[in-house]
Amino acid sequence: xxxxxxxxxxxxxxxxxxxxxxxxxxxxxxxxxxxxxxxxxxxxxxxxxxxxxxxxxxxxxxxxxxxxxxxxxxxxxxxxxxxxxxxxxxxxxxxxxxxxxxxxxxxxxxxxxxxxxxxxxxxxxxxxxxxxxxxxxxxxxxxxxxxxxxxxxxxxxxxxxxxxxxxxxxxxxxxxxxxxxxxxxxxxxxxxxxxxxxxxxxxxxxxxxxxxxxxxxxxxxxxxxxxxxxxxxxxxxxxxxxxxxxxxxxxxxxxxxxxxxxxxxxxxxxxxxxxxxxxxxxxxxxxxxxxxxxxxxxxxxxxxxxxxxxxxxxxxxxxxxxxxxxxxxxxxxxxxxxxxxxx
Numbered sequence: 001x002x003x004x005x006x007x008x009x010x011x012x013x014x015x016x017x018x019x020x021x022x023x024x025x026x027x028x029x030x031x032x033x034x035x036x037x038x039x040x041x042x043x044x045x046x047x048x049x050x051x052x053x054x055x056x057x058x059x060x061x062x063x064x065x066x067x068x069x070x071x072x073x074x075x076x077x078x079x080x081x082x083x084x085x086x087x088x089x090x091x092x093x094x095x096x097x098x099x100x101x102x103x104x105x106x107x108x109x110x111x112x113x114x115x116x117x118x119x120x121x122x123x124x125x126x127x128x129x130x131x132x133x134x135x136x137x138x139x140x141x142x143x144x145x146x147x148x149x150x151x152x153x154x155x156x157x158x159x160x161x162x163x164x165x166x167x168x169x170x171x172x173x174x175x176x177x178x179x180x181x182x183x184x185x186x187x188x189x190x191x192x193x194x195x196x197x198x199x200x201x202x203x204x205x206x207x208x209x210x211x212x213x214x215x216x217x218x219x220x221x222x223x224x225x226x227x228x229x230x231x232x233x234x235x236x237x238x239x240x241x242x243x244x245x246x247x248x249x250x251x252x253x254x255x256x257x258x259x260x261x262x263x264x265x266x267x268x269x270x271x272x273x274x275x276x277x278x279x280x281x282x283x284x285x286x287x288x289x290x291x292x293x294x295x296x297x298x299x300x301x302x303x304x305x306x307x308x309x310x311x312x313x314x315x316x317x318x319x320x321x322x323x324x325x326x327x328x329x330x331x332x333x334x335x336x337x338x339x340x341x342x343x
Contacts, residue, residue, distance in 0.1 A: 047115050050168045058082065058113045059173065061181070062089045066106035073108045074187035075177070076324060077169065079196035081111025083119040084313065088191070091317040096325050105325050108183060129192070129199035132160040133224045162202050170210045189213035191320055193313055195220050201228055205235050208244040213327065217253040217316045218309055221286060222277040229286060236293040246296035251323060253316045254283040255307035279309070
């Protein structure tokens with residue numbers, strides 16, 4: 001017997017769909033707490049505990065107002081869920097609905113965030129989203145004064161937990177949701193911004209089969225003395241890794257104003273940092289090199305005119321949803337052709 005059931009209810013403002021956990025019995029409830037994988041609901045969402053690390057995550061799920069596809073729903077995992085989950089949920093429901101009474105894109109949206117955080121948990125995300133780097137690189141980053149390399153102010157900031165976080169997503173959280181919500185494991189998508197974008201690219205490098213669609217918005221490729229950029233060099237020499245990317249897609253997005261001085265602030269320390277990080281140039285070069293070498297990958301660079309690091313997620317959310325809608329249409333067309341061929 002499953003220890004948890006999932007039910008979607010309506011009735012919140014704007015028709016928000018809320019995930020609630022129903023306990024099948026007191027025995028099942030005790031079992032759920034004993035295995036450490038799931039805790040009771042928190043503020044209309046579920047808190048899931050990583051069985052490997054013991055870290056807790058706030059997980060929000062929005063089911064679509066659309067029939068379930070035969071193979072199960074596709075799913076979009078949104079990092080920094082406390083801040084980004086509402087934006088992607090509304091983008092799906094607003095941009096893909098076919099008329100006032102029509103249904104929206106049959107896409108399940110899963111926000112992964114942190115309990116108690118209003119929008120971001122800076123320390124937790126810096127641990128979860130950053131790759132483990134060799135000691136010498138970490139030392140050089142600290143010596144260069146790289147933000148968050150080893151400390152933030154007087155407070156120590158841990159980094160390098162991306163492998164554990166990727167394992168949590170791919171081996172624990174998503175299999176659980178796929179089982180309980182009838183999701184299609186072959187149609188997983190991942191969206192991350194800033195350090196979350198860095199993590200999306202790292203996930204592609206480490207586990208190309210984990211997500212079919214990746215969206216890396218304003219990826220922090222400067223982090224760790226450009227560690228992920230250097231790691232890409234080795235990946236591009238691996239023909240098997242490139243072959244594993246066949247049939248997958250990547251969108252790298254960045255705001256056009258992310259590396260230019262702000263009006264009226266030229267010469268400030270913050271603007272010097274923007275120039276040094278070269279967010280636009282790094283994103284462009286990463287996507288170009290990846291596509292040139294791994295031709296079976298479908299990748300694209302989008303530079304959002306007039307947008308900065310903080311505002312870029314608004315237009316990016318539209319592009320994410322529209323591309324997933326295109327993929328869904330392609331999937332339906334393929335199914336229709338197969339059905340005709342078999343009749």
